[in-house]
Amino acid sequence: MKTTIQHIAKYEGQEVTIGAWLANKRSSGKIAFLQLRDGTGFMQAVVVKNDVDENVFKLAKTMNQESSMYITGTIVEDKRSPIGYEMQVKNIELIQEAVDYPITPKEHGTEFLMDHRHLWLRSRRQHAVMKIRNEIIRSTYEFFNARDFVKVDPPILTGASAEDTTELFHVEYFDEEAYLSQSGQLYMEAAAMALGKVFSFGPTFRAEKSKTRRHLIEFWMMEPEMAFVEHEESLQIQEQYVTHVVQSVLENCQTELKQLDRDISKLEKVKTPFPRITYGEAIKFLKEKGFTDIEWGDDFGAPHETAIAENYNQPVFITNWPKEIKAFYMQPHPDNPELVLCADLIAPEGYGEIIGGSERIHDYDLMKQRYEEHGLSGPAYEWYLELRKYGSVPHSGFGLGLERTVAWISGVEHVRETIPFPRLLNRLYP
Structure with missing residues (x-):
């Protein structure tokens, strides 16, 4: 089932696919946390090493900011999330790997941001x-x-x-x-x-x-x-x-x-x-x-x-x-x-x-x-x-x-x- 972040509340407990970009990520040992955006909103996707193919976990750990993908997983409730849900990832299909994205998660000057x-x-x-x-x-x-x-x-x-x-x-x-x-x-x-x-x-x-x-x-x-x-x-x-x-x-x-x-x-x-x-x-x-x-x-x-x-x-x-x-x-x-x-x-x-x-x-x-x-x-x-x-x-x-x-x-x-x-x-x- 293909959907968007805006509508994921309708699919709690179901497996869905979302076209998204990687806004940010962090990892901790055998878990990678992907911050996704798809234009309709932002959400977190969790990739657990033992739950996915080895290549999928490696991709989750190495993907660059603003890379595009189709990401598939189960929607689960998460009260800590601003939207109340997150995705437990099953698979990632990389569309395009972004390299050297200029606006990183740090402070940038106004003129730099306006130029970009x-x-x-x-x-x-x-x-x-x-x-x-x-x-x-x-x-x-x-x-x-x-x-x-x-x-x-x-x-x-x-x-x-x-x-x-x-x-x-x-x-x-x-x-x-x-x-x-x-x-x-x-x-x-x-x-x-x-x-x-x-x-x-x-x-x-x-x-x-x-x-x-x-x-x-x-x-x-x-x-x-x-x-x-x-x-x-x-x-x-x-x-x-x-x-x-x-x-x-x-x-x-x-x-x-x-x-x-x-x-x-x-x-x-x-x-x-x-x-x-x-x-x-x-x-x-x-x-x-x-x-x-x-x-x-x-x-x-x-x-x-x-x-x-x-x-x-x-x-x-x-x-x-x-x-x-x-x-x-x-x-x-x-x-x-x-x-x-x-x-x-x-x-x-x-x-x-x-x-x-x-x-x-x-x-x-x-x-x-x-x-x-x-x-x-x-x-x-x-x-x-x-x-x-x-x-x-x-x-x-x-x-x-x-x-x-x-x-x-x-x-x-x-x-x-x-x-x-x-x-x-x-x-x-x-």
Whole structure:
């Protein structure tokens, strides 16, 4: 019977075959302990000299790290094992002997590991982070599909920018200029006018020369847009979504969270409703905390977001920002036109903003005024203005940065560990 490590609990007392790699090994006299991985998980296989052919035991003792094999044996319960089972080996069929595998079970520098990212992914820690990433993606689809959202794929090559074009990658598109998308939002608004509630999940790009632990050049965004949904309802959907994702990881990734030594008590506190603080209240709070350099109209940096987050044990919304530091498409606040109906969601424990969202302007004349104020003209933006001309409705949306969310939930320090092949300011390899 062929199976995988993920499903061995079904085969207790039975003989099975697993395709695996040798992650590590140790031996003690007449017993060899093989640490196996097969992509679905990790487990121990025990080879007893008296129970196997002489050549099998010799192979078990001499095989190198990351050699590949088919290994056959009986699955037995082992309460000391993280997965509760191990294999009593009967036979090993070597597929390929690995020689001089560069990432040995010792400490390596970050740059060395990044240069060998294609191999570093095989480690227990990186495996755990990628499994948590996968669970966040799986539960995202689950959440939005259950609420009748339609998945829509916006273009990656665009002729218009949702934000400031100075942070975009410019590319030559035959005889005209285009950009690598920094957000699918504008196109998702068009999709929402056709399909009601939509979401996208795909790569985005920022030509931002930042080296902080929170920034990547290429990252993945989850972006819903919702027709007939105003700001308050959008905030409720955001907190429900984040709570659902966290609970899904807690339920389905216990082994991975334990591997990462994640303090799950902090994740267990993530429940709706999330606390809220206005931009004005945040400025006052920061001044009281000694941030004398912050003034009304300033954007917040990492130290400011961390200070605000430390005052709460849950994600916190910062609402009602000045329109001058936010995007052109955000709906003005009804009580103060100098503010906009938007919110940033700040993750706990210093992980920073994971969601930015707003109610979008739906009035044609106001959007046209914004176009003039921001110097937006020409065919690249004309279609977006037209959305306000033919059956415009109140609508809202938001974007969640996947890698920052993975970093927060898994508890890793740097986002470079949260994407399979990170693109950083000075790294395009591997």
